Amino acid sequence: DPLFKIGNEVSIKLGYVNNLRDMILGKIKDVQVSFPASGASTLRVSGLDFLDEVLRGRAKKTYPLEEASYRDAVDAIAGASKLQSKIDPIPDKQPKIFIRKGDAFKPFMDDLARRLDFKFYTRGRTLHFHKRIAQSGIVTLTWGKNLIQFTPHISLNHQLTKVEVRGYNPTTKEPIVGVATSGDIEKTESGGTSGSDMLQAAKTERVKVITNRPVFTKAEAEKIAKAELNKANAALVSGEGSCIGLPGLRPDDYVELNGLGKRFSGKYQVASVTHTFNNSGYITSFNLKRNSSNEPA
Structure with a gap:
């Protein structure tokens, strides 16, 4: 069918009657056909948006x-x-x-x-x-109601306590150093405990030093250090879950999970989203993360 020719533009909308949302506008990049020994043949079409x-x-x-x-x-x-x-x-x-x-x-x-x-x-x-705007697009999901399932876990594997960005000013011949520490982490949960806090409570230091990135001012070095620290500590708590179909849910949105106990209830950032239509209906699956825990260090 020429409709599914590689390179053709495709627009996908999802949602409910009289409330469809634009999900993606892009181009078809891959077409796969399956002819099984029994049953009907299937066509799989993959594509990418204009990013x-x-x-x-x-x-x-x-x-x-x-x-x-x-x-x-x-x-x-x-x-x-x-x-x-x-x-x-x-x-x-x-x-x-x-x-x-x-x-x-x-x-x-x-x-x-x-x-x-x-x-x-x-x-x-x-x-x-x-x-990067914190906690935009918050959706509330409650286990036992509209949250079907959620599997969280906590890990200190990639957490850092400090980031240093080091550069050199060729005009003044002086070094440029920007530093970010645990106090620069923009916590998902106000008053929560970050991975950096947990490491320091255990008297453990993990420092990342960046020397291969050109910087021109101390303020710029500090901004890069802060961004790198927040990126490294973004997934102290992560998890996979699913809910009834939510066409408006996008990566970088925030969700509020309820009914999971003090440790795992609260706000999370959406890392990825998969929307699925099948014989069971419309399901939205997601991966979530947050950089703080609702427990003391």
């Missing part, structure tokens, strides 16, 4: 951004990927930047997001570059 254009893109020319802003750089990448852009305000004082011909867009965008503590994603044909 793939950014992740795989490379500059076809050198952009004259030596005196330009970070915003100009993101606009240039969106334009090269044939996308519109929607960008949060960015401070004016920034180091000189540029994109050379042949440079990959993904590491450039990753580095920019780390420097500013931003995130980037696409919705339809628009590239979004936004500040």
